[in-house]
Amino acid sequence: MTGSLAVVGLGPGDASMLTPEASLVLAEADSIYGYGPYVDRVPVRAGQKRLASDNRAERDRAAAALEAAVGGERVVVVSGGDPGVFAMAAAVCEMIEQGPEAWRRLDVRVVPGITAMLALAARCGAPLGHDFCAISLSDNLKPWAVIERRLTAAAEAGFVMALYNPVSKARPWQLGAAFDLLRRLLPVATPVVFGRAVGRGGESVVVVRLEAADAAQADMATCVIVGSAETRVVERPGLAPLVYTPRRLGR
Amino acid sequence: MTGSLAVVGLGPGDASMLTPEASLVLAEADSIYGYGPYVDRVPVRAGQKRLASDNRAERDRAAAALEAAVGGERVVVVSGGDPGVFAMAAAVCEMIEQGPEAWRRLDVRVVPGITAMLALAARCGAPLGHDFCAISLSDNLKPWAVIERRLTAAAEAGFVMALYNPVSKARPWQLGAAFDLLRRLLPVATPVVFGRAVGRGGESVVVVRLEAADAAQADMATCVIVGSAETRVVERPGLAPLVYTPRRLGR
Numbered sequence: 001m002t003g004s005l006a007v008v009g010l011g012p013g014d015a016s017m018l019t020p021e022a023s024l025v026l027a028e029a030d031s032i033y034g035y036g037p038y039v040d041r042v043p044v045r046a047g048q049k050r051l052a053s054d055n056r057a058e059r060d061r062a063a064a065a066l067e068a069a070v071g072g073e074r075v076v077v078v079s080g081g082d083p084g085v086f087a088m089a090a091a092v093c094e095m096i097e098q099g100p101e102a103w104r105r106l107d108v109r110v111v112p113g114i115t116a117m118l119a120l121a122a123r124c125g126a127p128l129g130h131d132f133c134a135i136s137l138s139d140n141l142k143p144w145a146v147i148e149r150r151l152t153a154a155a156e157a158g159f160v161m162a163l164y165n166p167v168s169k170a171r172p173w174q175l176g177a178a179f180d181l182l183r184r185l186l187p188v189a190t191p192v193v194f195g196r197a198v199g200r201g202g203e204s205v206v207v208v209r210l211e212a213a214d215a216a217q218a219d220m221a222t223c224v225i226v227g228s229a230e231t232r233v234v235e236r237p238g239l240a241p242l243v244y245t246p247r248r249l250g251r
Numbered sequence: 252m253t254g255s256l257a258v259v260g261l262g263p264g265d266a267s268m269l270t271p272e273a274s275l276v277l278a279e280a281d282s283i284y285g286y287g288p289y290v291d292r293v294p295v296r297a298g299q300k301r302l303a304s305d306n307r308a309e310r311d312r313a314a315a316a317l318e319a320a321v322g323g324e325r326v327v328v329v330s331g332g333d334p335g336v337f338a339m340a341a342a343v344c345e346m347i348e349q350g351p352e353a354w355r356r357l358d359v360r361v362v363p364g365i366t367a368m369l370a371l372a373a374r375c376g377a378p379l380g381h382d383f384c385a386i387s388l389s390d391n392l393k394p395w396a397v398i399e400r401r402l403t404a405a406a407e408a409g410f411v412m413a414l415y416n417p418v419s420k421a422r423p424w425q426l427g428a429a430f431d432l433l434r435r436l437l438p439v440a441t442p443v444v445f446g447r448a449v450g451r452g453g454e455s456v457v458v459v460r461l462e463a464a465d466a467a468q469a470d471m472a473t474c475v476i477v478g479s480a481e482t483r484v485v486e487r488p489g490l491a492p493l494v495y496t497p498r499r500l501g502r
């Protein structure tokens with residue numbers, strides 16, 4: 001029997017944003033591996049194994065999933081959002097590179113999903129309508145100096161920025177430091193959007209000016225979009241403002 | 252009667268990557284506006300109007316759609332991929348800002364989709380597994396000097412890059428110029444992935460080294476991902492290579 005491994009993006013959380021491809025792969029799996037809260041989003045099916053693990057156990061989880069696939073199971077590893085964006089697909093590829101030959105012979109597939117910045121952008125207009133970048137603010141896996149350098153490069157070159165992993169209990173100061181850095185490079189009125197739990201229960205979207213952006217507005221479930229100098233806020237009577245970055249620049 | 256406007260992302264093309272949310276909004280629409288090839292992807296429904304227009308008529312299309320919504324229709328504007336990434340959501344927001352007050356009172360919604368870089372990244376592994384950016388190579392809407400500056404900033408700061416709109420009949424030289432610029436800044440072995448028509452008929456994914464990247468490999472249906480100095484290619488016996496960017500840097 002030949003097993004397989006699929007790394008599946010669950011999207012923001014609500015079933016309405018889970019692709020039919022992801023639903024099908026999940027339904028056909030023998031076993032589901034992932035961080036507990038993501039495994040909990042997958043409907044329970046009789047006969048299907050569910051192996052939840054800690055957020056930081058990514059290498060161990062990938063290795064266990066690869067071993068199960070080599071053993072003949074149809075294995076799914078789940079990620080929130082898109083598995084290729086600061087998530088499990090890179091961890092699985094890394095283990096395949098470093099692990100036994102049998103892992104490099106496996107049928108491996110990545111199933112894309114709606115990543116947090118796309119869900120948040122859709123909720124508030126089109127802030128990612130022009131050139132943009134995605135930066136993880138976690139300095140668990142890279143030095144803070146690299147993050148500062150990237151924030152600076154992105155601001156100076158006019159990219160809108162989506163900030164992933166802005167804050168956690170173990171990383172309380174990084175988002176505030178990022179805002180301080182960006183305030184020295186961007187106009188005070190630059191729009192900043194905080195999206196918490198977008199696309200699932202308890203959603204909130206807040207738009208502020210960079211001068212008033214406060215890291216305390218974010219938690220682990222938040223994605224933050226920082227506009228460029230071109231990004232605009234359109235006020236609307238009785239409705240939430242629209243935030244967008246024009247497609248046209250400098251003409 | 253109160254109309255509404257939804258800007259809907261069709262994803263890469265295959266129905267398996269169209270979200271249930273997008274399917275539902277399309278099914279309930281009175282009229283579908285969009286670039287011809289995108290409108291053609293929407294299943295025909297009795298009583299639903301279909302208004303296809305040229306790729307470059309984005310402002311006129313947005314205005315016509317907004318007018319129809321003010322007139323009471325449930326209007327959908329379709330985009331390939333995600334409507335917020337170099338697509339119609341920003342055009343609609345722009346017209347709302349500049350147009351009559353009635354447009355700012357409309358129920359407007361953006362429905363996200365799987366954008367080209369996520370679909371391509373999933374097909375080849377996890378090249379966007381670390382910090383990355385998305386740059387449109389079209390100099391129809393911004394000066395080429397700005398594009399050069401952003402490519403330079405992204406390469407120097409270590410971002411992986413997804414290049415949208417790499418080439419068209421009217422823009423034949425821009426991708427070649429981008430590769431020439433990047434060859435001066437990145438290692439010759441940096442992986443470059445060409446994804447053509449990913450997620451629909453005629454799909455092809457090709458991985459080359461930056462030194463061998465040839466703009467003639469791309470057309471209007473291509474998304475190009477250029478790795479960073481950290482991006483790796485994992486060769487596999489009898490299978491396509493995996494391309495990924497490790498989550499960990501510099502430790």
